[in-house]
Amino acid sequence: xxxxxxxxxxxxxxxxxxxxxxxxxxxxxxxxxxxxxxxxxxxxxxxxxxxxxxxxxxxxxxxxxxxxxxxxxxxxxxxxxxxxxxxxxxxxxxxxxxxxxxxxxxxxxxxxxxxxxxxxxxxxxxxxxxxxxxxxxxxxxxxxxxxxxxxxxxxxxxxxxxxxxxxxxxxxxxxxxxxxxxxxxxxxxxxxxxxxxxxxxxxxxxxxxxxxxxxxxxxxxxx
Amino acid sequence: xxxxxxxxxxxxxxxxxxxxxxxxxxxxxxxxxxxxxxxxxxxxxxxxxxxxxxxxxxxxxxxxxxxxxxxxxxxxxxxxxxxxxxxxxxxxxxxxxxxxxxxxxxxxxxxxxxxxxxxxxxxxxxxxxxxxxxxxxxxxxxxxxxxxxxxxxxxxxxxxxxxxxxxxxxxxxxxxxxxxxxxxxxxxxxxxxxxxxxxxxxxxxxxxxxxxxxxxxxxxxxxxxxxxxxxxxxxxxxxxxxxxxxxxxxxxxxxxxxxxxxxxxxxxxxxxxxxxxxxxxxxxxxxxxxxxxxxxxxxxxxxxxxxxxxxxxxxxxxxxxxxxxxxxxxxxxxxxxx
Numbered sequence: 207x208x209x210x211x212x213x214x215x216x217x218x219x220x221x222x223x224x225x226x227x228x229x230x231x232x233x234x235x236x237x238x239x240x241x242x243x244x245x246x247x248x249x250x251x252x253x254x255x256x257x258x259x260x261x262x263x264x265x266x267x268x269x270x271x272x273x274x275x276x277x278x279x280x281x282x283x284x285x286x287x288x289x290x291x292x293x294x295x296x297x298x299x300x301x302x303x304x305x306x307x308x309x310x311x312x313x314x315x316x317x318x319x320x321x322x323x324x325x326x327x328x329x330x331x332x333x334x335x336x337x338x339x340x341x342x343x344x345x346x347x348x349x350x351x352x353x354x355x356x357x358x359x360x361x362x363x364x365x366x367x368x369x370x371x372x373x374x375x376x377x378x379x380x381x382x383x384x385x386x387x388x389x390x391x392x393x394x395x396x397x398x399x400x401x402x403x404x405x406x407x408x409x410x411x412x413x414x415x416x417x418x419x420x421x422x423x424x425x426x427x428x429x
Numbered sequence: 430x431x432x433x434x435x436x437x438x439x440x441x442x443x444x445x446x447x448x449x450x451x452x453x454x455x456x457x458x459x460x461x462x463x464x465x466x467x468x469x470x471x472x473x474x475x476x477x478x479x480x481x482x483x484x485x486x487x488x489x490x491x492x493x494x495x496x497x498x499x500x501x502x503x504x505x506x507x508x509x510x511x512x513x514x515x516x517x518x519x520x521x522x523x524x525x526x527x528x529x530x531x532x533x534x535x536x537x538x539x540x541x542x543x544x545x546x547x548x549x550x551x552x553x554x555x556x557x558x559x560x561x562x563x564x565x566x567x568x569x570x571x572x573x574x575x576x577x578x579x580x581x582x583x584x585x586x587x588x589x590x591x592x593x594x595x596x597x598x599x600x601x602x603x604x605x606x607x608x609x610x611x612x613x614x615x616x617x618x619x620x621x622x623x624x625x626x627x628x629x630x631x632x633x634x635x636x637x638x639x640x641x642x643x644x645x646x647x648x649x650x651x652x653x654x655x656x657x658x659x660x661x662x663x664x665x666x667x668x669x670x671x672x673x674x675x676x677x678x679x680x681x682x683x684x685x686x687x688x689x690x691x692x693x694x695x696x697x698x699x700x701x702x703x704x705x706x707x708x709x710x711x712x713x714x715x716x717x718x719x720x721x722x723x724x725x726x727x728x729x730x731x732x733x734x735x736x737x738x739x740x741x742x743x744x745x746x747x748x749x750x751x752x753x754x755x756x757x758x759x760x761x762x763x764x765x766x767x
Contacts, residue, residue: 238531243504249492250499253454253470268478386747 209251209266212244216269223276237277245270301362308357309364316341316368338369345370349377375399433556436650438643439617446555447610448548448602448761450503451717452496454489456571456597459706459714462696467718468598469496475572475597482572487522489599489710490515490568491529493717497601498564505530508603509560512550514543515568515709516595517577522568532564541665542619543567544600544713545736545757549616552759555606562606568599569708578629578743591631593667593692594702600713611724615760617647621740627751632739633670633692633704639754640666640737641677647733647758648683655683659729662720663756664712664736665692667705691715712736724763731762 222229222237229237248270252263319340323333348354354374358365365371379398383391397404435441452469460471470492477485490513498504505511511530513523514537527534539546547565554560572582574595580586604613622642626635640663648654655661666674671690678685691712692705716734723729735758741750 239504239506242506242529242531246495246499246504249470249495253492253496386744387749390747 207244207247209248209263212248212266212270215240215244216266216273219273223273234277234281238274241270241274241277245274304360305362305364307364308361309367312341312365312368312370341369342373345373346377349374350381354378372400372403375403435615436646438620438646439615439650440549440553440556441615442552442556442613444556444606445612445614445762446552446604446606447608447612447764448721449605449608449610450497450501450603451601451721452493452500453600453714453717454493454496454598455710455714456489458571458594458700459596459598459695462700464695464715464719467722468714469493469500469718475570482570482576483517483521486515486517486568486570486573486597486599487525489570489597490522490566490601491526491599493568493599493601494526494530494564494566497603497717501603503562503603505532505564508532508562508564510535510551510554511564511566512537512547513564513566514538514547516540516574522599523566526566530564537567539736539755539757540738540740541569541707541709541711542736542738542755542757543709544602544716545664545734545759546738548602548604548613548734548759549618549757551602551604552613552616555604558606560606563604564601565604566599566601567709567713569595569597569710571595571597571708574708578741578746588703589630590703591628591633591667591669593632593665593704593707594696594700595708596665596695596706596710596714598710598714600710600717602717609764611721611764612762613759614762615647615651617643617650617758619643619756619758621753621755623751623753625751627746627749629741629746629752631669632665632707632741632752632754633667634673635739635752636737636754636756637666637670637673637677639756640670640674640735641681643735643756643758644678644683644733645681655687658687658731658733658760660687660689660720660732662689662691662715662732662734664690664734664738665705665707666690666737667692667707668698669704670737671705694719720761724761727763729763731760734759734761 245267248263248267252260252267255263316337320333320337323336328336345354376396379396380392383395385391433441454470455468456472456475460468475482475485477488479485479488511527511532511534513526514520515522520536520538523536537543537546544567547567551563551565554563571594575582619639620642622639624638644661663674671693675685675688678688692707695706695711695715696702720732735756737756739752739754741752
């Protein structure tokens with residue numbers, strides 16, 4: 207087998223691979239082994255070659271690797287469709303209802319707390335902040351006692367989305383990684399779950415702020 | 430009564446399986462080292478055209494196996510078993526390489542002793558008559574190991590003088606029950622030694638006692654002396670660990686002139702690696718490229734190759750655990766002239 211033969215064989219194989227959905231299993235195996243053999247050979251030449259020659263073999267090898275990937279594909283697709291057909295169904299309706307109920311209850315609790323603060327003479331802004339603080343405390347507290355994960359199992363998004371879920375994500379990380387110490391454990395990994403929320407939350411708030419700013423200015427100049 | 434076991438931990442392969450082919454693929458830094466022109470393939474960069482270092486490491490392992498097979502004129506389908514391991518979580522380099530080769534696969538983890546562990550197991554399988562041909566591969570990559578075990582690769586941290594440089598490279602051997610090549614006559618399976626070292630930047634001194642234990646047990650098991658070997662070479666103790674091992678051996682009354690270490694041989698002192706090389710790839714590429722050549726030329730008639738592994742994980746380090754270490758040894762003999 208020399209490089210010219212391999213080059214021609216790659217071309218011939220293109221057609222075969224294009225119709226690989228109808229290829230018999232035996233034929234597939236034969237092609238796979240052939241590709242393996244060629245790959246090995248070209249790699250061996252490439253390792254020995256220098257300069258332009260090496261580039262040349264490298265190109266040839268990449269062609270072979272591309273064909274290898276394409277050949278593996280149909281088998282995977284057929285299998286995955288079978289698996290998909292037999293996969294256990296997600297309980298979407300139940301999940302949505304539970305998320306609504308639990309999430310709604312948490313928000314209702316928040317509203318009740320807010321109203322109590324307002325009635326007791328806090329200004330609206332202060333009452334809002336105090337409510338958030340209390341909810342965060344409750345989320346953290348329940349996490350510490352080991353109840354929040356039980357709630358999350360049933361509620362899904364319902365207990366993740368509210369601010370109590372945010373508290374849960376940080377406290378659970380802190381509890382988990384305390385085992386690796388306060389520096390490399392808690393310190394390094396406190397925001398493992400909440401980190402993306404903070405980073406992209408901040409980023410989006412800046413973007414929205416900018417949009418708001420320019421719309422306001424546009425309105426201003428139009429008027 | 431076990432018939433093939435000598436003494437406490439040593440196995441005798443009376444059929445003497447042979448390493449018929451070996452290949453090493455390394456990164457640029459290793460290529461610039463003292464053994465640079467002996468490797469089968471030196472890559473231009475540490476990515477090998479891949480998007481991630483993890484993929485690059487896997488390719489190095491795969492290429493080394495393919496080259497070893499090609500040198501012997503074999504195909505992956507000819508392998509009865511494939512034994513491989515690396516340093517990454519869940520030995521992913523080995524898993525993906527085995528996927529490519531499509532051969533019956535047993536994954537190994539012995540940290541940097543994996544090559545020696547693989548050779549021991551291959552010897553057992555071949556001696557037991559369970560197969561004709563076995564492939565053994567290991568790999569490591571400086572950058573994948575750094576990001577898993579230590580810090581982000583671009584972090585401006587100062588490495589202590591005891592730190593070793595993880596070798597970027599993959600090494601593979603093809604072993605056959607019958608054939609001509611370097612003979613595998615004995616294997617000594619090591620025990621865990623933990624002398625209470627917990628500094629992951631000082632693996633050399635953690636592993637030296639394990640190496641000593643295996644070498645001592647081996648010599649006692651077979652009733653041999655150090656002089657029966659042309660070379661006793663440890664895997665990756667590095668410059669500091671090697672010095673320590675020499676000191677320990679001397680204390681026990683052994684001569685140390687024939688002692689060497691792959692981690693010392695692989696880099697030049699001015700390559701700024703501090704204490705030399707480490708990683709699965711270290712002993713594997715030195716074996717495949719350097720030691721095999723010396724055995725084939727007859728410069729060495731018999732060597733004892735001792736892979737040394739520090740079996741730590743990033744989590745165990747952070748939790749303050751000490752480092753359990755192991756060393757497995759295999760006796761390799763020059764091909765007989767027939």
